[in-house]
Amino acid sequence: MDTATDPVFPLYSVTFVFDRGEGTETETTSLMRPWLFETDPGVAEVERQAHEAWPNLTWRTDTHVVRRLVRIEVTRKDDVPWALAWFAHQTFRAGRTDAELRDSFERYVRKWERYQDDLSNNPGVPCLMGAEDRWRWQPLCACDSCAEKGVALIAH
Numbered sequence: 001m002d003t004a005t006d007p008v009f010p011l012y013s014v015t016f017v018f019d020r021g022e023g024t025e026t027e028t029t030s031l032m033r034p035w036l037f038e039t040d041p042g043v044a045e046v047e048r049q050a051h052e053a054w055p056n057l058t059w060r061t062d063t064h065v066v067r068r069l070v071r072i073e074v075t076r077k078d079d080v081p082w083a084l085a086w087f088a089h090q091t092f093r094a095g096r097t098d099a100e101l102r103d104s105f106e107r108y109v110r111k112w113e114r115y116q117d118d119l120s121n122n123p124g125v126p127c128l129m130g131a132e133d134r135w136r137w138q139p140l141c142a143c144d145s146c147a148e149k150g151v152a153l154i155a156h
Helices: 044-056 099-119 143-149
Strands: 011-019 024-026 068-076 083-085 088-093 152-156
Touching: 011 044, 044 068, 088 099, 099 152, 143 152
Parallel strands: none
Antiparallel strands: 011 024, 011 068, 083 088, 088 152
């Protein structure tokens, strides 16, 4: 499978704008916790899911701070073969074997690694968070949650 045939998936940026009594703050979740979908649900559905997720976000559950939701901003990003998570990347299995997924990730990393030295002068280039070092790659996640969702996650 070459880069042109690696499947791509819709990615959304979801920003929660809230107030905890000190003025408006924001938390953009998709930079390190991607909202990646197998098929495009549309902005309205992603916004509905964000409203549903709001009460359960772990950074929101600090009992000492009350955060009042002001609004949710949803932005459709470009389709991607791999989405960035915290020192990990994820995609959907889409019928691919572990070996095919690792090959796909290799192609993705090699495509973008030359731009990593200066991301500030390369807008639109995804941060690899160390994935350029192949020795950091962990085995694909085999947890029940990833298996149930058809997600392939590789930590690095």
